[in-house]
Amino acid sequence: MNVSKYPTIGYLESLQPEFYKLVSKQTIIEVIASGHNWTEGPVWSPKEECLIYSDVPKNIAYKWTEQEGAKPFLNPSGYSDTI
Structure with a gap:
């Protein structure tokens, strides 16, 4: 179980x-996290032992670890709403 x-x-x-x-x-x-609008990713970083993902509409990339949970990692994350 x-x-x-x-x-x-x-x-x-x-x-x-x-x-x-x-x-x-x-x-x-x-x-493992909530309160996001629309997430993309995720990618696992073995070196840092963290999960990185982004909330596109909020333009924030988050870093999640077992010890600290989800915290902003890159803000703004680069979304510009233009092509």
């Missing part, structure tokens, strides 16, 4: 059996 200190939501489902060679069927989806 998977136990999480974070709220969980939904489940993973794949129509491709190969997916389960990479991700366990028992994997749980944890909500």
Whole structure:
């Protein structure tokens, strides 16, 4: 049984059996941060042991760590609303 200190939501489902060679069927989806409008990313930085993702409409990139949670990392993050 998977136990999480974070709220969980939904489940993973794949129509491709190969997916389960990479991700366990028992994997749980944890909500590690909230209050965002629309997030993109994420990318894991093994060197810094952090997750980096952005909230595009807010124009902020966040850095998440197990110890500190989500904190602004780059503000503004570069979104200019122009092409």
